[in-house]
Each structure stands twice: as C-alpha cells, then as structure tokens.
Amino acid sequence: MTISKVNNGVHKGQYKVRIQPRDEITHKRISIPVEYAQTKKEATKIENQMWLKIQNGYNFSVADEYCSKYFKKYISEQFAQGRWSEKTYQSWQYTSRVLNEYLSDMKMKDVNQVKIRKFIRRFAKDREIAINASSVVAKILNHLRTFFKEYEGTIYTKNPVPLRALELFFRDDEISLSIERYILNQDEIDRLIDEIRRQIDKYGLEKSSSRLAIWVDVETGMRPQEIQALKWNDLKKELNEVIFEISDSWSDVNKKANGHLKSRKKGEKRKTLPISKDLYLHLKEFKNVQQEYLEKNKLVNTNDFIFLNMTDYQKCQLGYPITQTSLNEMLKKLGQDIGIKPNGKRWSMYSLRHTTATKLASIDGMNYSWAASRLGHTLNEFMRTYVHVDNDLNSQMMKLWKER
Known part of the structure; x- marks a missing residue:
C-alpha cells in the first residue's frame, strides 16, 4: 500500500x-x-x-543527498572529466570546505535562498571578510549558483542563489567597492620604459629578464602567465610590424605550462598588439645573451622560453620561466624608482594590462572587436571592463571645461 x-x-x-x-x-x-x-x-x-x-x-535520489557531500562529488567529477584546470578545481575545493563547515547536515532538498543567505552572512561575519564583487564571498556564491543551476527544474523551482546575490543577501552599507587597479597615464608609461632602459644598461640584459618582461607587458597588455610562457618562436611579423602569436600560458602553482590560453581551446592561437622597434631590438640582443648563458652553463632551453629563469640555476635547468612574484616585485621597485604612488590601489602586472586596455579603448576610431581580440577578451568583457574615461582624457576634459 x-x-x-x-x-x-x-x-x-x-x-x-x-x-x-x-x-x-x-x-x-x-x-x-x-x-x-x-x-x-x-x-x-x-x-x-x-x-x-x-x-x-x-530527482529524489539527489534531493536526499547531503549538500556538502554532493557538492564535493560534483566538483571531483568536473575535474576528473577534464572540464576544469587544476587552478579552477582548487578554487572550488575551498568552497567545498566552507560548505562542509557550515552546511554539513543540510540535504539538497532543504536548501533555499533564506538558508543560503543565512549561511553566507555568517561565513562573512566569522571570517571578517570585506564584501565586494571580487571578494571570496562573491566567488563562493558564484560557485554555488553554478552548482544549483544543474538542478533547476528537477529539485528547485528557482535557484537558491539568485542573480546579483551579493546585493540581495547584503545591505548596500555592508558592501564595499572593489579595490581599483592603478592605471598609468602616458607620462608614467614613458617614464617607466625609460627607467627600464636605464636599468638594463646599468645591470646588463642577463640580469634583466624581469625588466624586459615588464616592458613587453607595457606594450602588449598580455596576462602575466602568457608572458611567462612566451617562446622565441612566438615572435612573428605582421604587416611590417612585430607581434607575438601565442598559444600557451604558465602555471606557477603547478610549475608547468597550461597547454592553452585562458578560455581557449588547446592549440588555439592569439595575436598580440605590435611591439616597438626598440623593444624588438632589445629582445634580439637578449636572445644572444641567453644563448651565451646556456652554453656557458651547459644548459638547454627545452621549452624555448624567452623569459627563462636565469637567476636560479636549478630552475633554469628544469626549464622554468621567471615567476609572477618576481615580476610583481620588480614592477614595484621600478614604480618606486619613478615615483609612482598607488595610494591604496592595486599595483601589479595586471595594472599594466588594464593600462594598455584602457588606452586602447580611449583611442578615437578604435575597433573594439579588434582590441578585444588582441587582448584575449570577448567584446562584452572588453566593453564592460575598459570602455570608460582614462586619466589622460579626463585631464584634457577638465582643462577644456576650465577654459570655457
């Protein structure tokens, strides 16, 4: 019965x-x-x-599972099936540990927006975390929304984590603005490149891998991990200009190449912005210096990396490139040398990427699709992130207003 x-x-x-x-x-x-x-x-x-x-x-069988355990199973399956990189998997594993700590006794069928709101607010309070769009709180909510979306219609009539969850789960006065990245103006860009040239002349190219890599980033706006994986064979000529045609990136965490660019298929290539003749000549000279170093130490550049780590014999022997940490440290030193004061804003290699992108977006007549492609963005990402008034244009407009 x-x-x-x-x-x-x-x-x-x-x-x-x-x-x-x-x-x-x-x-x-x-x-x-x-x-x-x-x-x-x-x-x-x-x-x-x-x-x-x-x-x-x-889905009664899934509905009766404990949320934290089923989430852990879900992310393990995603990684095992090759859908995620190791870095992505590690990020989701943190969310899994948080779920196990706060919702270990809650079943999938019992999860709803009220309980998720209560959990995430308690988590933020316990950890004393700043609430903003780039915080760990936002990342956890994004992970959970993606996970629960798999069961919309089979367990949930609506996702327990709604769109714009941060704004719905926290009051306006509890949400802080994300820390801005420092964007260089044209004068600072010029002074930074001049300082890099000066220090290369002073210390020599053999001890200037990081300086040269930073110069490449200033001119191309590549992601740091893409610069790390640059190969000599990536240097190409296009319409009498020199560019890089890249297809890989480096992981400092896994100490190996990722085998692909961000959000791109394995083997898929992308052309960068062109580099200056001066930078190209420095790279050509650096190639000779690198070859001399390798021959002197009886080493082989098995990965063909441009920015091979030549300050650490063991890492060079293993074929490792310079690290993102060393790049950021060198950039901070260079910034201090030319008087850059971030004033609480983020000042890192990604600042150079944002500077290049912002400059591109502010050029009159710029084709945004072309610009987005050269930076490895979708058009929507480029428009949303970079199409705004840059510092130089802002200064011009203020001056124009004063002189009215």
Whole structure:
C-alpha cells in the first residue's frame, strides 16, 4: 500500500507514505524516501505531491543527498572529466570546505535562498571578510549558483542563489567597492620604459629578464602567465610590424605550462598588439645573451622560453620561466624608482594590462572587436571592463571645461 498506518516504533500512530515508481527507460523501481504524516488526509496530500514531482522530473535520489557531500562529488567529477584546470578545481575545493563547515547536515532538498543567505552572512561575519564583487564571498556564491543551476527544474523551482546575490543577501552599507587597479597615464608609461632602459644598461640584459618582461607587458597588455610562457618562436611579423602569436600560458602553482590560453581551446592561437622597434631590438640582443648563458652553463632551453629563469640555476635547468612574484616585485621597485604612488590601489602586472586596455579603448576610431581580440577578451568583457574615461582624457576634459 502507498499509505499505511504505523503501529510501532518512533512513528507509531502516524501514516507512512511510500511510492515506488518505475523508470520509464530501465523499468527499474526508483528509490523514493519514505515520508510520514500525522493524519491520513495529510498523507494523501503528500502522496499526490510525490507523484506530481515524479511527473515533473524531480530527482529524489539527489534531493536526499547531503549538500556538502554532493557538492564535493560534483566538483571531483568536473575535474576528473577534464572540464576544469587544476587552478579552477582548487578554487572550488575551498568552497567545498566552507560548505562542509557550515552546511554539513543540510540535504539538497532543504536548501533555499533564506538558508543560503543565512549561511553566507555568517561565513562573512566569522571570517571578517570585506564584501565586494571580487571578494571570496562573491566567488563562493558564484560557485554555488553554478552548482544549483544543474538542478533547476528537477529539485528547485528557482535557484537558491539568485542573480546579483551579493546585493540581495547584503545591505548596500555592508558592501564595499572593489579595490581599483592603478592605471598609468602616458607620462608614467614613458617614464617607466625609460627607467627600464636605464636599468638594463646599468645591470646588463642577463640580469634583466624581469625588466624586459615588464616592458613587453607595457606594450602588449598580455596576462602575466602568457608572458611567462612566451617562446622565441612566438615572435612573428605582421604587416611590417612585430607581434607575438601565442598559444600557451604558465602555471606557477603547478610549475608547468597550461597547454592553452585562458578560455581557449588547446592549440588555439592569439595575436598580440605590435611591439616597438626598440623593444624588438632589445629582445634580439637578449636572445644572444641567453644563448651565451646556456652554453656557458651547459644548459638547454627545452621549452624555448624567452623569459627563462636565469637567476636560479636549478630552475633554469628544469626549464622554468621567471615567476609572477618576481615580476610583481620588480614592477614595484621600478614604480618606486619613478615615483609612482598607488595610494591604496592595486599595483601589479595586471595594472599594466588594464593600462594598455584602457588606452586602447580611449583611442578615437578604435575597433573594439579588434582590441578585444588582441587582448584575449570577448567584446562584452572588453566593453564592460575598459570602455570608460582614462586619466589622460579626463585631464584634457577638465582643462577644456576650465577654459570655457
């Protein structure tokens, strides 16, 4: 029977509701958790709801799983199937640990927006985390929204993590602005390149891998991990200009090449912005210096890396490039040498990428699709992130307004 009265045990006097539907394809019985009701009328209502859920494709087996355990299983499957890089997997593993700490006893079927809001607010309070679009809180909510989206229509009528969850789960006065990146103006760009040239002349090219890499970033706006993986064979000529045609990036965490560019298929290439003749001549000279170093130390550049780590014999022997840490440290030193004061803004290699992109976006007549392609962005990402007034244009407009 679907409904029966319990005569003993902890549910004595209640009505047990149990349905046993069959899978339409395999014809095997589907395991549905038993439910209990105080009255037969209530039990009948539960039974009807169960059958309605079956008709609508409700996934009873997943619904009865513990959320934290099923989330862990989900991310392990995603990684095992090769859908994620190791770095992405590590990021999701952190969310998994947080879920296990705060929602270990909650089943999938019991998750809703109210409980997610309560959990994420408690997490933020316990960790004393600043709330903004780039915070770990936002990242966790994005992970959870993606995960729960898999079960919209089968467990949830609507996602327990809504769009713009940060704004719905926290008050405006609790949300802070994301820390801005420092964007160089044209005078600072010129002074930075001049200082790099001066220090190369002073210390020599053999000890200037990081300086040269920073110069490349100033002119191309590449991601740091893309610069690390640059190969000599990536240097190409295009319409009498010198560019890089890249297809790989480097992971400092895994100490190996990723085998692809960000959000691109393996082997897919991208052309960069052209570099200046001066930079190209420095690179040509640097290639000779690198070759002399390798011959002197009886080493081979097996990866053909331009920015091979020549300050550490062991890492050079292993074929490792310079690290992002060393690049950021050198950039900070160069910034200090030319008087750059970030004033609380982020000052790193990504500042150079944002500077180049912002300059591109402000050029009159610039084709944004071309610019986005050269930087490895989608058009929407480029428009959303970089199409705004840059510092130089802002100064011009202020001057124009004063002189009206």
